[in-house]
Amino acid sequence: xxxxxxxxxxxxxxxxxxxxxxxxxxxxxxxxxxxxxxxxxxxxxxxxxxxxxxxxxxxxxxxxxxxxxxxxxxxxxxxxxxxxxxxxxxxxxxxxxxxxxxxxxxxxxxxxxxxxxxxxxxxxxxxxxxxxxxxxxxxxxxxxxxxxxxxxxxxxxxxxxxxxxxxxxxxxxxxxxxxxxxxxxxxxxxxxxxxxxxxxxxxxxxxxxxxxxxxxxxxxxxxxxxxxxxxxxxxxxxxxxxxxxxxxxxx
Numbered sequence: 001x002x003x004x005x006x007x008x009x010x011x012x013x014x015x016x017x018x019x020x021x022x023x024x025x026x027x028x029x030x031x032x033x034x035x036x037x038x039x040x041x042x043x044x045x046x047x048x049x050x051x052x053x054x055x056x057x058x059x060x061x062x063x064x065x066x067x068x069x070x071x072x073x074x075x076x077x078x079x080x081x082x083x084x085x086x087x088x089x090x091x092x093x094x095x096x097x098x099x100x101x102x103x104x105x106x107x108x109x110x111x112x113x114x115x116x117x118x119x120x121x122x123x124x125x126x127x128x129x130x131x132x133x134x135x136x137x138x139x140x141x142x143x144x145x146x147x148x149x150x151x152x153x154x155x156x157x158x159x160x161x162x163x164x165x166x167x168x169x170x171x172x173x174x175x176x177x178x179x180x181x182x183x184x185x186x187x188x189x190x191x192x193x194x195x196x197x198x199x200x201x202x203x204x205x206x207x208x209x210x211x212x213x214x215x216x217x218x219x220x221x222x223x224x225x226x227x228x229x230x231x232x233x234x235x236x237x238x239x240x241x242x243x244x245x246x247x248x249x250x251x
Contacts, residue, residue, distance in 0.1 A: 053123070054132040055166075059116040063124065067110075067117040072228045079225060083118055086223070090122050093223075099197040101222035103204055108233025111200040115166045119198055128163040135173045135183070142182045160189050166198045170218075171208050180211055187217045197221065 020040035055062075064087060069080045086093055086100065093099075100118070102111045116132060123130040133141070141156040159165055167186075173179055190197055201208065204226070205218050 053120070053130050055116050055120065056112070056132070059113060059120075062113065062117045063121040064117050065121075067114055071232055073230060074228050076228060079227070082223065082225060083114065087118060087121055087125075090126060094194070094196055097191060097194060097196070097221055099199070099222050101199045101201070101205060101218060101224045102227055103199075103201045103224070104227035104229055105202055106227075106229045106231050107202065108231035109227045109229065110232050111227050112168055114227070115168070115198045115200050119164055119166050122164060130164040130166070131159055131162040132166040132168065133159055134168045135170045138167065138186065139173055139179050139182060143178075160186055160195075161193075162195070164196050164198070165190065166200070168200050169202075170199050171201045171203045175209055180214070183210065184214050184217070187214060187221070191217055191221050 017040060064083070069076050100115065102115055104111060119130050119132070122128070138156065138159055141159070145154045145156050159167075170183075173183070187197065189195075199218060199222060205215050205222075205224060208215055208218075
């Protein structure tokens, strides 16, 4: 209890959390000597609240601990292992310039949720700036910046400069000439500056309706992973409806 109160006092004073040394995670070893990371109970919430990310509200409190790989009917051991190792070895992935490209044709398969869980866990552990935005919304922000008045900040710039970007739903954007140019600019600038990008899509990279130079940069800077082709969102919605009807019809 004393240590907990001391850690809270240090955190409230603006100092680095003494419990996790400001990483947001506490590491230990399990019985097999594997390193285990757990969210710091002292500073995690404060750290999260101080990092506005643009992540959808329903994913605000998510991290890798809250993602359920066991909810899928098929074998996802490889997917789980890659994601877990990516988190543990993020500095190596960052140095090599390797982000992620999560795709599945099935909507609601968990692509966005998993990318947010992983990105937020990395943000907390490594104390970096992370942003989330859908591809159409990014292009909208760029378009609005063209018409901004002098002195108004470019709202799209932060997505080109943040350490980690989750670019959701690539492939759903309009594919005009300027949209193509700005999408290339975003991806190319981030790779040149060593910034990591997570993509989610309903298409594999080679089926995106974009130019070959955009696809080449996505493939070069990404580990491409196919998510299970099943809609967890639809399954959960059906369960919620069944439960609601059960409660509604109860005498």
